[in-house]
Ligand SMILES: [Zn+2]
Ligand SMILES: [Zn+2]
């Protein structure tokens with residue numbers, strides 16, 4: 001009988017043959033602090049786009065001073081500036097001292113609200129394919145997994161879909177990058193120099209790529225150095241690379257090359273999923289299904305299935321077969337998946353797929369010239 005553990009096995013391998021990555025989308029950092037400033041004339045001036053819960057009174061949670069009060073002349077006569085607790089955005093304080101004094105009373109509510117907010121963000125962000133998942137030439141979303149359906153060029157660190165790559169070849173682009181037209185580097189050294197140049201100026205895609213080169217070693221002559229790879233991925237992740245977050249998630253959750261730290265790994269998958277990384281979203285679904293949290297697993301799988309990730313659709317089909325999802329939920333996932341898949345189609349991509357199918361049929365060692 002089909003086992004639910006096969007949900008895991010159906011996930012695509014973490015390794016990739018062609019490398020791509022993206023830095024687009026929300027930066028995933030906590031929202032900026034909310035300030036409310038009351039002017040002398042009593043007009044409230046919102047200086048931040050982050051609004052506070054409307055039922056919160058504009059008073060310091062500790063000393064009750066109002067946002068509309070002015071300080072005593074001895075304190076400079078300035079207006080009171082209330083600052084939200086950055087963890088929960090629930091309580092406001094007039095000073096660090098007040099926040100400190102109130103900490104023990106506020107701790108439980110703060111933790112609860114912060115956890116709720118984190119969960120709200122997790123299921124409401126990253127629902128669309130990110131900008132970096134679109135081909136820069138034909139502007140269509142690249143089928144998932146992106147690495148299996150695109151080529152990547154070290155000159156500009158840009159990816160181009162298989163359809164546009166083959167169309168470029170037919171137009172006689174030869175060994176030039178389909179995107180920036182730079183000639184393909186002549187050797188490993190020249191290729192790595194191109195990447196390092198971009199990494200040195202903080203290109204997160206280049207840092208992520210170097211991470212790959214160091215983690216697996218070999219492809220362009222770099223010696224394997226796992227520690228260096230993790231450092232590079234961490235740097236790339238800090239700069240917003242979804243792919244680097246995904247890799248860190250994979251490595252920390254599996255203990256491959258690093259000390260196993262599931263919480264840290266899940267954090268990285270969440271960061272990537274919040275930016276629209278479908279494979280990370282799928283991994284989070286697997287984590288929840290392994291813990292029998294079927295509702296949460298379904299939420300994750302639905303999001304990634306509707307982005308066009310087949311493994312997530314398969315997972316929902318299995319959940320349906322085992323009574324963990326309804327027929328309507330599976331139908332919803334299937335429709336979403338099909339719509340997303342349709343959006344990735346183009347005649348050039350169909351052609352590229354047909355060429356690939358023919359190539360696969362040619363036996364190895366076959367000499368087409370004889
Ligand atoms: Zn106060
Ligand atoms: Zn708080």
Ligand SMILES: [Zn+2]
Nearest residue numbers: 135138161164
């Ligand atoms: Zn394209």
Ligand SMILES: [Zn+2]
Nearest residue numbers: 155156177180
């Ligand atoms: Zn290029």
